[in-house]
Amino acid sequence: MRVIIIGGGLAGLTAAYDLTRSGYETMVLEKDSVPGGMLASYNINGYSIEKYYHHLFESDGELRALIDELGLGDRLAWLRATTGYYTRGKVFSLDTPIQILKFPDLTFRDTLRLARFVMQSKRIEDPMPFDEVTARKWILESANHSIFDNFFVPLLKSKFGENMDRVSAAWLLSRINLRSNRGARGEKLGYICGGFENLINAVQRVVTDRGGVIRCNARVDRVTIEGGEVIGVEIEGSFIPSDAVISTIPPAMVLPKHGGVSKTSQHGSGTSIRYQGSVCLLIGLEERLMKDTYWLNIKPDAHFGAVIEHTNLLPPKNYGGDHLVYLTTYIHDASASLMTAREEEVAELYINTLGKLFPAFNKDRVLWWKLARDMCTAPIYETGYRKKILPYKAPIKNLYLAGIFSHPNYPERSMNGSIKAGLACARELVREVDERRTL
Ligand SMILES: Cc1cc2nc3c(=O)[nH]c(=O)nc-3n(C[C@H](O)[C@H](O)[C@H](O)COP(=O)(O)OP(=O)(O)OC[C@H]3O[C@@H](n4cnc5c(N)ncnc54)[C@H](O)[C@@H]3O)c2cc1C
Incomplete structure (x- = not known):
């Protein structure tokens, strides 16, 4: 097979x-x-760093199990990750209750209200019933306008742009659950020392050792279907048969x-x-x-919504002294021009914008840059998304689907998802093949 x-x-x-x-096979x-x-990942100056x-999060059970199974457990480090918000020309850390109370864009009352809203949201164990409610409605009803405008709008805008008003409360609730498990000194996040490339390489090695190719x-141009069933794929005009x-x-x-596949198939709106x-x-x-912030959300309209200083998570000594941002x-x-402009233009725009946000930043200290762009990096988690999720078995014989559009990646896509x-899709395929064999 x-x-x-x-x-x-x-x-x-x-x-x-x-x-x-x-x-x-x-x-x-x-x-x-x-x-x-x-x-x-990129390989730069002898080290590896993700594009x-x-x-990862402590709750990423499947990913952690895979890391252990591949013998990479001793490389997994749990590191203190600090977060901040850039507003009024400054970085405000948001890791401790005191820092949050000092955040200038929320009044004291709003800060307490926000804390209550987070607690209330965290108590909701199953976010799925909120799939049809917008995040906006949930925040306005459970918190207030000021919290929505001053705290959530910049976050939602940077994540979903013009779609922010369509995003579901289910997404927001799962996000709050994921990101609010922080101790008194902030959140702990997982990272594989030496880079996640080690994980990719290790899986690749096991697959090939077991005879996989x-x-x-090798870009697949076409899934070939004959008599209603998949019989293989085409790459550059040549056909590769498969069961x-x-x-x-x-x-x-x-x-x-x-x-x-029709849009009204039994699988709901399917490809929408x-x-x-x-x-x-x-x-x-x-x-x-930045002094020690790992993740910085940017409130003013800039060309980017977040600045992530990776070497404030894993120190620069792991990268030959380079600071990675x-x-x-x-x-x-x-x-959008950020997608179509030449890479050099985007890099220049971003680096100049960074200079405006951080006057002390000296662009002569930029050693190198790399740009990654892709139009399919995350589903837009709009209300009603749950009905659009496709099952692993597609409505065509011998075709299966698994990826960021699958159930484990809702309400937030992740490595774990x-x-x-x-794994679940492969197991479903094996189960169906076994069933057919026994018929
Ligand atoms: C900016 C960003 C930050 C992220 N941060 C985190 C994080 O901190 N933690 C976390 O858990 N997750 C994070 N993720 C999400 C995580 O990376 C993804 O959920 C996961 O890697 C998706 O894996 P996948 O195999 O489903 O999809 P993909 O990685 O998209 O794999 C699909 C593959 O198909 C290939 N392909 C496409 N078309 C063809 C074709 N026609 N023929 C052959 N091959 C094709 C693509 O090149 C690609 O390699 C982040 C993602 C992004 C974009």
């Missing part, structure tokens, strides 16, 4: 990891030159054109999940940018 997996990100690699363990086809997808900032620079295909790329790229993109500039600096924004329109989806 041969299974082809489209996409060598975490979902595809972990599906291959599981299938090769069950003895399936498995081939992963990845369009890029290396596997990893959104978790791919997009990554960390991971082919890079089943697992696709981990956005379903709209696989389903409507090739599979003829909308995505947003990311533009993320990583800069290497000779000196630190991500400047990042979400994008909602493929024709894609690992869970990849």
Whole structure:
């Protein structure tokens, strides 16, 4: 039985990891030159650093189990992560109750109200019933206008742009749950020392040791369907036969054109999940940018919504002394100039903007920069999203779907969610094949 997996990100690699363990002939086809997808890394000055900032949470059970299974447990560090808010020309740390009370954009009463709102939100164990309620409505009803305008609007805007008013309260509640588990000195986040590339490499090694194939620079152009069932895929005009295909790329790229899946199929609106993109500039600096803040949300309209100083999580000594800073924004329109402009133009714009926000920042201290851009980096978690989630088994025989659009990635996509989806999808395929064999 041969299974082809489209996409060598975490979902595809972990599906291959599981299938090769069950003895399936498995081939992963990845369009890029290396596997990893959104978790791919740059190799710079002898170290490895993710193209997009990554960390894990204590609650990421499947990811932690995989890290242990691959023998990487001793590289996993739990590090204190500090957060802040940039407003009124300054960085305000928001890690301790005192710092939060001092935050100038909220009155004392609003701060207490915000604390109550967070506690109330955290008590909600199942956010799913809030899938049809907008985050805006939930905040306005449970907190107030001032908290919404002064605290949440900049966060929602930087994450969802013009779609912010459509985002569901289910997303917000799960986000609050994830990010508010902080002790008196802030939150602890997990990171694999040496980079998440170690995780990708380790999964890749196990898959190939078990006889699986991971082919890079292999963009799948077409899923071939004959007589209502998938019989293989096409790459640059050549056909590769297979008994089943697992696709981990956005379903709209696989389903409507090739599979003829109607929008009114039994799987609900199916391919109507909308995505947003990311533009993320990583800069290497000779000196630190911020005193000790890891994650900084930017309140004023800038070209990026967050500044993430990675080396305030894992110190610069791990990177030959370089200080690493991500400047990042979400994008909602493929024709936006940040997506279409030349890389040099985006880098210049971002670096100049950083200079305006931080007058002490000296752009001559920028050692290097790298830009990552992609239009499908996260679903837009609008109200009603739950009904759009596709099951692992597509409505075409022998076709399976797993990725950031799958159930474990709602209400927030994550490495853990894609690992869970990849493993669950592979197990569903194995179960169905076993069932067919026994018929
Ligand atoms: C800016 C950013 C920050 C993030 N931060 C975190 C974080 O801190 N913590 C966390 O847990 N998660 C984080 N994530 C999310 C996490 O990276 C993803 O959820 C996870 O890596 C997705 O894995 P995937 O396999 O589902 O999708 P992808 O990684 O997108 O994999 C899909 C793969 O398919 C390939 N592909 C596409 N089309 C084709 C084709 N036609 N043929 C062949 N191959 C194709 C792509 O190149 C890609 O490699 C972040 C993501 C981004 C963008």
